[in-house]
Amino acid sequence: MDGWANPQDRPPLKYGSFPTSRRPVSPDDRTFPRRRACPVVPGRRIRRPMLDLLTRPVAAAVADRLNVAPTQVAGLFAPPAKGFAADLALPCFQLAKAAGKAPPALATDLAAFLPTVIPGLTATAVGPFCNLSFAAGNVAQALLPALAEPTAALRSSAGAGRTAAIDFSSPNIAKHLAFHHIRSTMLGNALAHCYQAAGWKTVRINFLGDWGTAFGRLISGWKREGLTLDQLRAADDQVTFLNALYVRASQAAKGDAALEDDARRWSKKLEDGDAEARHLWQIFKDASLAEFQRVYALLGVTFDSWKGEAYYEDKMGPILAELADKNLTSEDQGATIVDLPKLVGKQFKKPALIKRADGGTLYATRDLAACDDRMREFAADRALYVVDLGQSLHFTEWFAVAKLLNRPFAGNLRHVGFGVVLMWNDEPGEGLEPGWAKGRTRAGKVMLLREVLEEAIDRAAVIVREKNPDLDAAEQATIARQVGIGAVVFNDLKNGRTNDVKFKFEDALRFDGETGPYLQFAHARLCSIERKANVGDLAGDPALLTSDHEKNVLLAIAKLQNALERTVEADEPSLLAAALLNLAGEIAVWLTSGNSNLDARVLCLDAAQSAARLRLVRAARGALGEGLRLLGLAAPERM
RNA sequence: GUACCCGUAGCUCAGUCGGAAGAGCAUCCGCCUUCUAAGCGGACGGUCGCGUGUUCGAAUCACGCCGGGUACGCCA
Incomplete structure (x- = not known):
């Protein structure tokens, strides 16, 4: 999508339109099954060590009774159906086969047997399911010690020793970060x-x-x-200045052959390293980067490498030579191609273009060269390309070329594709129905990322002032920024990435329901309790955590680790987002239960009880805060 | 034409090897003497696009349709 202020300003495509948003996964790659939004790699067991602390003894007991391997049982535990007051369900279909019993009979048998060997466990057979409830105190004794470190719930060693190179954001110079850039970036x-x-x-x-x-x-x-450098620097917004310049230049060049030629000459000079052309290019680039950094700073996003396409412009010789040496290239209509249908198979309908008829290189060539460079420089084991799904073909093609080149990393290239951002359009113009449209809002304007963030902050500020009149202006402003941006960012991360995002201001900037602020609010409530408690080291006895509310908070925390590992394997942050919503929900229920019942409060009269509950507050606050950080949201201590 | 994404409650979406249909919003009804009501509880609301097949069992897998979106040789 492009960033011109008005669609009519957009230059014709035939010459020199700016690239669409840069930069996608391979279709035939087993890691990305065709119809699944949240793919899970087959063959690789998704672990859940934290939850295993609870389920391992149960799995062992079942395995022992049925004489099967514990691993055959461990993966079966599932959330119980709505309406059953249980922590976990054990579906008995598969085990019934091994036991030579009907599933309901096995469920009945296990329901009678398990409580006799697992202390504190109650089990109920419902048809073919055996529903399990653990005693809250036992859950706390099993889990709380493992949560002493605030971030422990969201740590895993699944990727230890490996390196991932993640290509994301990738905006175009001399254009603004448009709202849709939030997807790749976040x-x-x-x-x-x-x-x-x-x-x-x-x-x-x-x-x-x-x-x-x-x-x-x-x-x-x-x-x-x-134009002069001073004029550029005097502009309120240098990117807008450059953008407007581009629009004027392309308007003027329309139908003016002399100007078109002049633009081509400058393109050539730039490629040839002409000093003046390079100097101006660098100025444009610096101005753009300064603007990008302002937005990245708002979002709290950083990068380790800024090597862009220009860096690779003169570094494609070796890859072209290697392709030729290995007889992988051929000529077609003057262009150099890799004949994928012939070399790989008929799942490819067209060849990959490597070099233009005029000798220029192409997108795929640059990505191949850049990939070699990255793999060498960073010794990466996996490379992610967080790019919209519209570019799937591009990535499948050059991934296939990398495979033909026998790159050892060729199997570890992942296109992390995502859907487009659609805006609600009330007045689409004559003959068109109102509806969801790509990129633009009602006035036909492209929504800039910074504008959306600022609007969100402004709206959050109104609420912050209302809810926290006692805080000073600076702190109010900080909270408004954290909450406003949190709302927009979480709105983008909470759904499966392959979905198109339907953007409405009112929805994206909502502060209640399943939103970023909902998570942040739960965090702030926990912080508030800790402030009031005003204690240092906590040595509460987990066995005193006996309510279901407390148990549910613990279970929600324990599920985070599994969510994290699935998030990484599927490259799907919405899995973590969902687990955090679940946790925040359990926290809210727990804390609210104290409203009408003084004895249920964390800060209650019973000092030992209070100390135990404060341990849980600390564990929950640590887990939720870390989860927010992982998603890229701030974790306000007040709001 | 070919490939990919999507189709589940009025709207926006979850649904973890195939195993018990879910949430938020909206609407309606309750809960502030509040460890923060940006919250909690309840009600209402679904032929999981259609069809066939595989299976003891399909929202989930296979095939075929229908509908919406995107991409397909010298742009990125």
């Missing part, structure tokens, strides 16, 4: 955090769109209008 940011939490080393790469024929037009326009 998905990539969340994945980088989650990979790290799962033990991976990560490299965050911003593959800037800093090259292309559009810069020839921009330079040509700059020279024609006699």
Whole structure:
């Protein structure tokens, strides 16, 4: 999608339109099954060590009784159906086969047997299911000691020793970060955090769109209008200035062959390393980066590598030579291609283009060169490309070429694709129905990311002032920023990434229900209790945590680890988001239960009881705070 | 035409190897003497797009349709 202020300003496609949003997974790759939004890698067992603390003894007992391997039982535990007051359900279908019994009979048998060997366990057979309830105190004794570190619930060693190179955000120079850039940026940011939490080393790469024929037009326009650096610097917004320049230049060049030629000449000069062209290009790039950094700072996003397309412009020789050496390229209509239908198979309908008829290189070539460079520099084991699904074909093609080149990493390249952002359009123009439309809102304007964030902050500020009149202005502003941005970011992360995002201001900026602020509010409530408790080391006795509310909070915490590992394996932050919503929900129920019952409060009269509950507060606050951080949201202590 | 994404409650979406249909919003009814009501409880609401097949069992798997979206040789 493009970033022109008005659609009519958008240049015709035939020459030098700016690239669409840069940069996708392979279709035939087993890690990305066709119809599943949240794929789980087959063959690789998803672990849940934290929850295993509870289920292991049960699995062992069942396995022992039925004479099967414990691992055959461990994976079966499932959430109970709604309406059954149980913690976990054990479906007996598969085990019934091994036991030579009908599922309901086995369920009945296990329901009678298990409580005799597992202390504190109650079990009820409901048809073919055996529903299990643990005693709250036992759950706390099993889990709380493992949660002494605040972040322990969201740590895993699944990726220890491995490195992931994550390519995300990737905006184009001389254009604004449009709202849709939030997708790649925050998905990539969340994945980088989650990979790290799962033990991976990560490299965050911003593959800037800093090259292309559009810069020839921009330079040509700059020279024609006699603009100066001072004029650029004096602009309120340098990117807007450059954008407007581009629009004027392309308007002027429309139907003016001389200007078109001039733009082409500047493109060529830029490619040839002409000093003046390079100087102007660098100025445009610096101005753009400064603006990008303002937005990244708001979002709290950082990068380790900023090598853009321009960096690789003169580094494609070796890959072209290697392709030729290995007889993988051929000529077709003057262009150099890799004949994928012939070399790989008929799942490919067309060849991959490697070199244009005029000798210029292409997107795929750059990605191949960049990938070699990254793998060498960072010794990465896996590479993620967080790019919209519209570019799937591009990635399947060059991934296939990497395989033909026998790259050892070829099987570990992942296109983390996502759906487009659609805006509600009330007035789409003559003959068109109102509806969801790509990129633009009612006035036909492209929504800029910064504008959306600022609007969200403004709306949050109104509520913050109302709810926290005693806080000083600076703290109110900080909270408004955290909550406003949290709402927008979480709105983008909470659903499966392959869905198209339907953006309405009112929905994205909602502060109640399943939202970022909902998570943040639960966190703030826990912090508030800790402040009031005003205690240091806590040595509460887990056995005193005997209510179902407390048990449910613990179980919700214990499920986070599994959610984290699934998030990493499926490259799907919405899995973590869902687990955090579940946790925040249990926290809210727990804390609210204290409203009408003083004895149920954390800060109650019974000091020992209170100390035990404070341990749970600390564990929950640590887990929720860390979860927010992993998703890229702030965790306010007050709101 | 080919490939990919999507289709589940009025709206927006979850649904973890195939095993018990879920949430938020909206609407309606309750709960502030509050460890923070940005919260909690309840009600209402569904032929899981359609069909066939596989299976003891299908929202889930296979095949075929229908509908919406996206992409398909010298842009990125």
